Amino acid sequence: MSLARVGVRVTLPAALSVVGSTRRYLDQFVLALSANAAAASQVALAVHELFDNAIRHATGGAVELVVELEDASASFTSLTVQTLNQASEQDCSEVQRILDEMHGAHDPMEHFDREIRASVGRKSSGLGLVRVCTEANINLSCHCEKGYLSVTGTTTVTLGRAA
Amino acid sequence: MSELELAEIQEAEFVLRPRLDGRCLHLVLSGSADGQVESILIQFFRRLHAEALRLGVREVVVDLQRLDFMNSSCFKGFIVWIDAASSAHVLDRYRIRLRSNTSFHWQVRSLDALRRMAPSIIDVESIAEAVP
Numbered sequence: 436m437s438l439a440r441v442g443v444r445v446t447l448p449a450a451l452s453v454v455g456s457t458r459r460y461l462d463q464f465v466l467a468l469s470a471n472a473a474a475a476s477q478v479a480l481a482v483h484e485l486f487d488n489a490i491r492h493a494t495g496g497a498v499e500l501v502v503e504l505e506d507a508s509a510s511f512t513s514l515t516v517q518t519l520n521q522a523s524e525q526d527c528s529e530v531q532r533i534l535d536e537m538h539g540a541h542d543p544m545e546h547f548d549r550e551i552r553a554s555v556g557r558k559s560s561g562l563g564l565v566r567v568c569t570e571a572n573i574n575l576s577c578h579c580e581k582g583y584l585s586v587t588g589t590t591t592v593t594l595g596r597a598a
Numbered sequence: 599m600s601e602l603e604l605a606e607i608q609e610a611e612f613v614l615r616p617r618l619d620g621r622c623l624h625l626v627l628s629g630s631a632d633g634q635v636e637s638i639l640i641q642f643f644r645r646l647h648a649e650a651l652r653l654g655v656r657e658v659v660v661d662l663q664r665l666d667f668m669n670s671s672c673f674k675g676f677i678v679w680i681d682a683a684s685s686a687h688v689l690d691r692y693r694i695r696l697r698s699n700t701s702f703h704w705q706v707r708s709l710d711a712l713r714r715m716a717p718s719i720i721d722v723e724s725i726a727e728a729v730p
Binding site (some may be wrong): 452480 | 611630632633634667669670671673674677678681701702703704707708711714715
């Protein structure tokens with residue numbers, strides 16, 4: 436199957452009750468297109484954590500979610516997961532700080548272990564973004580503009596034989 | 599020996615069943631541990647360590663083979679419990695055995711990260727069972 440460029444773009448209410456069903460749908464969507472269960476699992480984790488974060492910090496009532504696959508070669512496809520929501524300046528700065536720390540870490544796994552230990556003393560876990568990077572192997576970036584925060588995850592996945 | 603004072607959690611998409619067998623405490627988790635159950639699950643893990651100490655438990659077996667997802671807040675519930683268990687007095691310390699299903703890819707790295715927190719008390723047993 437040639438993917439060219441396919442994806443899903445939805446605007447959903449900022450409600451935690453819709454996160455699980457959205458994750459399951461997109462897990463199956465990516466599995467059907469890539470025939471790669473590991474890739475589908477990566478997307479499921481990224482969708483859940485990014486969407487969950489966006490909902491908890493959205494200052495508006497909705498979050499936009501994008502999952503896109505685009506052919507990179509006969510065997511590989513690039514995969515993008517993105518959330519967009521209204522956010523406070525403080526939340527934008529906090530996301531940027533977390534990503535800067537991750538990108539500056541010499542050893543991502545050591546950084547993950549440090550963040551796990553640090554989470555014991557925190558009110559919230561603060562582990563969502565680092566899980567997406569470390570467990571799902573997805574590169575994250577963010578962009579803040581005019582009261583909106585977008586967080587974008589990208590990776591390359593191998594297409595399974597059935598795709 | 600006293601009876602276990604940890605109630606089962608039964609929600610629409612998540613179930614946690616605790617069972618005491620001698621000095622071994624078994625937990626079987628299934629479904630999806632996400633924002634819908636995180637406050638209940640975090641409270642459960644806070645009580646779990648106190649119960650393990652009260653009952654003189656020597657091992658806690660956590661069966662995650664049918665847990666298809668865990669969000670970061672629920673993951674933190676595990677972290678706080680493991681931190682408490684690994685900080686317990688040596689005479690009160692108990693082992694933790696995590697039974698994972700590698701068909702759920704998230705479990706591979708998440709559970710290994712938990713093991714690295716306290717390698718002297720945690721074992722991870724992996725199977726690859728087809729996801730129903």
